[in-house]
Amino acid sequence: MTAVPEVLVAEHAIEYTYTRSTGPIIGAFLTGLRDKQIKGIRAIDGRVIVPPVEYDPVTSDDLHELVDVGDAGVVTTWSWNATPVAGQPLDRPFAWALVRLDGADTGMLAAVDAGDEAQMHTGMRVRARWADGRVGSIRDLLCFELEGDLA
Amino acid sequence: MRRDVAIVSWASFETPSEPARNEVEMLLPVIQEALGNVGMTQQDIGFTVSGSSDYLQGFPFAFVGALDAVGAWPPIRESHVEMDGAFALYEAVNVLQEEGIDTALVYAFARPSRGELDRTLALQLDPYAVAPLWPDARGLAGLQAQAMKDSGRYPQLLGAGHEVPPTVVADGAVAVVLAVGDRARELTKTPAWIRGIDHRIEPPALGVRDLTTSASTTAAAAKAGATGVDAAWLHVPYPHQELVLRAALSLVDQPVYSAAGPVMVGGLAQLAAAAAGVAGGKARRAVAHATSGPCLQQNLVAVLEGGDAA
Amino acid sequence: MTEPVTMVETPIRLDYSYTPGVASSRFLRSLEHGQIVGQRCPRCLKVYMPPRGACSMCGVATDEEIVLDGKGTVTTFCVTNVPSPGLTPPYVTAWIRLDGADITSMFLIQECDPAEVRLGMRVEPVWVDESERQPNLGNIRYYRPTGEPDAPYDDYKDYV
Numbered sequence: 001m002t003a004v005p006e007v008l009v010a011e012h013a014i015e016y017t018y019t020r021s022t023g024p025i026i027g028a029f030l031t032g033l034r035d036k037q038i039k040g041i042r043a044i045d046g047r048v049i050v051p052p053v054e055y056d057p058v059t060s061d062d063l064h065e066l067v068d069v070g071d072a073g074v075v076t077t078w079s080w081n082a083t084p085v086a087g088q089p090l091d092r093p094f095a096w097a098l099v100r101l102d103g104a105d106t107g108m109l110a111a112v113d114a115g116d117e118a119q120m121h122t123g124m125r126v127r128a129r130w131a132d133g134r135v136g137s138i139r140d141l142l143c144f145e146l147e148g149d150l151a
Numbered sequence: 152m153r154r155d156v157a158i159v160s161w162a163s164f165e166t167p168s169e170p171a172r173n174e175v176e177m178l179l180p181v182i183q184e185a186l187g188n189v190g191m192t193q194q195d196i197g198f199t200v201s202g203s204s205d206y207l208q209g210f211p212f213a214f215v216g217a218l219d220a221v222g223a224w225p226p227i228r229e230s231h232v233e234m235d236g237a238f239a240l241y242e243a244v245n246v247l248q249e250e251g252i253d254t255a256l257v258y259a260f261a262r263p264s265r266g267e268l269d270r271t272l273a274l275q276l277d278p279y280a281v282a283p284l285w286p287d288a289r290g291l292a293g294l295q296a297q298a299m300k301d302s303g304r305y306p307q308l309l310g311a312g313h314e315v316p317p318t319v320v321a322d323g324a325v326a327v328v329l330a331v332g333d334r335a336r337e338l339t340k341t342p343a344w345i346r347g348i349d350h351r352i353e354p355p356a357l358g359v360r361d362l363t364t365s366a367s368t369t370a371a372a373a374k375a376g377a378t379g380v381d382a383a384w385l386h387v388p389y390p391h392q393e394l395v396l397r398a399a400l401s402l403v404d405q406p407v408y409s410a411a412g413p414v415m416v417g418g419l420a421q422l423a424a425a426a427a428g429v430a431g432g433k434a435r436r437a438v439a440h441a442t443s444g445p446c447l448q449q450n451l452v453a454v455l456e457g458g459d460a461a
Numbered sequence: 462m463t464e465p466v467t468m469v470e471t472p473i474r475l476d477y478s479y480t481p482g483v484a485s486s487r488f489l490r491s492l493e494h495g496q497i498v499g500q501r502c503p504r505c506l507k508v509y510m511p512p513r514g515a516c517s518m519c520g521v522a523t524d525e526e527i528v529l530d531g532k533g534t535v536t537t538f539c540v541t542n543v544p545s546p547g548l549t550p551p552y553v554t555a556w557i558r559l560d561g562a563d564i565t566s567m568f569l570i571q572e573c574d575p576a577e578v579r580l581g582m583r584v585e586p587v588w589v590d591e592s593e594r595q596p597n598l599g600n601i602r603y604y605r606p607t608g609e610p611d612a613p614y615d616d617y618k619d620y621v
């Protein structure tokens with residue numbers, strides 16, 4: 001093969017807004033977020049799963065019983081994100097965490113605006129910080145912030 | 152399996168970044184090498200299947216364009232999975248159960264160095280409650296590592312130096328040739344027989360899963376009959392995941408060969424590496440593993456053996 | 462804002478540094494120099510324009526470069542009567558088999574009454590000024606008739 005030419009490079013973006021129908025369960029969850037109310041769903045084994053899912057993760061049965069849960073809870077695991085990338089909830093370093101809300105049995109993924117990695121530990125309590133101008137989106141729940149420490 | 156299937160040839164290429172060649176140019180010599188090793192051409196192949204993700208290349212139907220590297224004329228019987236090539240191999244093993252199809256080519260390719268892999272992988276997450284937060288893949292892996300530390304069952308992870316490293320960004324391609332029974336024996340003196348293969352998936356919601364174990368690996372291993380192995384080839388995107396997989400596969404003191412490899416490629420590359428290990432006498436009976444999705448969400452387990460088919 | 466949520470918009474955006482590959486880079490560089498470079502398959506001898514580094518029928522690398530002079534033959538065309546950004550109707554889009562190439566490419570036909578365009582018509586490229594050339598196909602503004610006699614049907618019947 002003849003010599004490799006100087007490599008051509010073109011900056012290129014793929015951008016698209018998907019419009020998705022929510023169905024009744026996710027729709028109720030997002031409607032709740034708009035009103036600062038987080039909802040979960042009761043699974044066949046009695047656990048409350050947040051965010052709610054349409055089908056039982058163990059048995060695959062349809063789930064229907066929506067349950068209001070608190071907007072504060074406990075960090076069940078976390079990881080520090082020192083270099084946020086485009087689209088993430090915060091543009092300064094933050095922690096990703098699974099937060100088990102009061103009244104829930106599973107953790108939901110969210111950002112925790114902890115300021116410093118040293119603030120983070122499993123078992124810490126956090127409280128939701130809500131966005132202004134909520135539209136019925138997961139982004140209505142901006143992030144969690146430190147509430148105090150039970151550990 | 153009604154018909155014995157063996158891996159009879161393989162070839163792979165991996166580099167941190169392939170700036171000049173496109174996917175087809177990168178893939179073509181790998182396929183030619185895999186076919187050439189056993190004196191075959193595409194015309195000798197009964198079924199062709201690939202694994203890749205168009206989001207990594209940045210344009211739609213890129214997986215169709217990749218068929219340029221195969222030579223799909225006259226028309227071939229062909230399929231694709233938007234997953235690691237290991238899951239394409241699973242499809243091929245099933246298709247090879249049909250009478251009349253005795254050979255298969257499985258390939259995978261990816262060039263994530265051209266994009267933002269940590270962000271791209273967010274598009275495989277729940278599109279309502281998770282993907283809109285654009286979780287980076289490394290951040291999700293970090294949730295698993297922390298849960299493992301907190302569990303008390305992984306003292307190896309405690310202390311400094313066990314931070315989750317950046318997501319491996321590598322470009323590459325891999326191709327594997329499969330053949331059935333006597334056809335496999337014709338093609339090579341050292342077929343690596345697939346004695347069992349299965350894959351299982353866990354719920355998409357991370358909070359519903361126990362991230363400190365791998366129930367899907369254990370279930371797939373049971374279905375695949377992954378006992379009595381003397382070596383393991385594991386697909387390990389992040390180092391802490393090797394510990395979860397060792398536990399899930401009940402590995403004790405067998406040699407374990409772990410690698411991440413390029414996304415979409417690494418799992419099939421580990422199956423190929425296990426086949427090479429078996430064919431080369433490094434192992435008599437090996438377990439090979441591939442994973443897909445965040446925090447080991449989906450896992451494939453295969454058992455490979457050298458020697459003649461029973 | 463009291464109606465229940467039934468739809469949600471989820472914008473995505475991913476950024477890439479796209480590189481087209483070795484064959485395409487050489488092709489695009491050739492355009493920058495006012496040339497059209499195709500590639501010939503070593504097995505079936507078909508010439509690809511644009512080249513992609515592989516013969517999609519044979520599955521082999523295409524290493525041999527063939528410089529085309531750019532002239533070609535219209536194998537089919539379409540007269541468009543609805544406006545399109547930057548184009549005033551009626552305008553003509555044609556599939557053109559470049560001399561020496563084995564696949565057809567789509568270009569505009571101008572400097573010609575749309576009613577005159579026909580299968581077999583001989584055409585040539587009109588390039589942008591040398592000073593404005595970029596490594597892309599936009600260097601060819603359009604095709605125009607050469608005035609040569611039409612190509613006989615047998616010359617292009619395999620490409621219609």
Ligand SMILES: [Zn+2]
Pocket residue numbers: 502503504505506507516517518519520
């Ligand atoms: Zn050819």
